[in-house]
Amino acid sequence: MQRSILKEGVVAGLIGAAVVAVWFLLFDIWRGQPFLTPGLLGAAVFQGVTNPIGLRPTVGNVLGYTIIHGLAFIAFGVVAASLMAVSEREPTLFVAFVILFASFEVFVFGIVGALGKSMLGALVWWAILGGNLLASLAMLWYFFRAHRVLSRTLIGSWGSVFREGVVAGLLGAAAVALWFLAIDWIQGEPLRTPRLLGAAILRQPDPGAAIISYTVVHGIAFALFGIVGAALIAGAERQPLFVFALVIFFTAFEVFFVGGVLIAAKWVLDELAGWTIFVGNLLATGAMLAYFIRGHRALARRLTTAWAEDD
Structure with missing residues (x-):
């Protein structure tokens, strides 16, 4: 062994x-x-x-x-x-x-x-x-x-996990994009946030290229994030302890993104206000979790019952 x-x-x-x-x-x-x-x-x-x-x-x-x-x-x-x-x-x-x-x-x-x-x-x-x-x-x-054998025990069908993860990721990406669009529109500068993030993180000096490249990378990143989240949810269906790993994963996601902006260009947080990025990712997390819960209602009921019994 x-x-x-x-x-x-x-x-x-x-x-x-x-x-x-x-x-x-x-x-x-x-x-x-x-x-x-x-x-x-x-x-x-x-x-x-x-x-x-x-x-x-x-x-x-x-x-x-x-x-x-x-x-x-x-x-x-x-x-x-x-x-x-x-x-x-x-x-x-x-x-x-x-x-x-x-x-x-x-x-x-x-x-x-x-x-x-x-x-x-x-x-x-x-x-x-x-x-x-x-x-x-x-x-x-x-x-x-x-x-x-372990992968089948923990996750089951990879096809359904992949599909669910991509959909959840795109929902999260859309939630963030709409939030940024709303904030920028209120401030009178549409698409300002993706332009600044594209310039800071992807080093794209051209405004149009910065917006497009950031949107594409942002969508791919959320799709990958969603796939991992879907895998953990599937694992939690069989082993509820995986909910703990899911919480760690979503928390790490928030830290990773904000930390990435800090490393790339701290000035972006001064321009955008850090709370807008945090809230945007929080909304994305909420949208993705809502989608996951909708597709795994039995797991949600089991967890709710377990928490109620603990109380």
């Missing part, structure tokens, strides 16, 4: 590391500077560099960071594989697996924030977080492929 867990963890970690490496390579090639991201991260890790001006990627920094990056993912993969194996015997412990992946993203988020404003400008923070998110999805795919 220990050998299989170790092997599974190493493979999962290497998959995650490879996904991030390929993502960085494609992203750097797209902006005309191959190996820039691992080169800068290597310089930050090994040399403490905080100002990337004039810095060129070196073989040593690229290889050094790649090795550390791979070892970190392998260690994470082994821990995740251990939790996955335990969850097969006791499915309720899968919550710990979910928390581990959420903590992983938050950890990366914190590391990105600690790099400094100058380094973040050169690295593009959302590319780092996006790469790690893709790595997490790839690792989850591998784990669920290796533990199909």
Whole structure:
């Protein structure tokens, strides 16, 4: 059992590391500077560099960071594989697996924030977080492929989960978009919020491009968020403890978005007023939860009954 867990963890970690490496390579090639991201991260890790001006990627920094990056993912993969194996015997412990992946993203988020404003400008923070998110999805795919019985026990039909998640995500995205539109209309500047967020987060100087790109990314992000939420809801149908993981997930979502804006450009919160972003995401959360509850009324009744009995 220990050998299989170790092997599974190493493979999962290497998959995650490879996904991030390929993502960085494609992203750097797209902006005309191959190996820039691992080169800068290597310089930050090994040399403490905080100002990337004039810095060129070196073989040593690229290889050094790649090795550390791979070892970190392998260690994470082994821990995740251990939790996955335990969850097969006791499915309720899968919550710990979910928390581990959420903590992983938050950890990366914190590391990105600690790099400094100058380094973040050169690295593009959302590319780092996006790469790690893709790595997490790839690792989850591998784990669920290796533990199909557990995935069926926890979630059931992936098709219905995917469909429900996409619909919920689009509802959440629409709720935020309508809220921003209403606020901007009241202030006499229609589409001001997506324009500022697109300029800050996606670095789009052109107003039209900023609005369109932010709207697209915003919709995709909510759809992915909805799919994960739908998976947790499906798991809660079979293991009510997953409601706890769902609460953690929605809370992390709020922290992630506001934190992302802070990292990208703190001035945006001064321009927009932080409460409008918070309320917008809160409305989206309410819309998505209402949709989930409507489709899982039996679960809602069970939870309501359990809470009433506790009181």
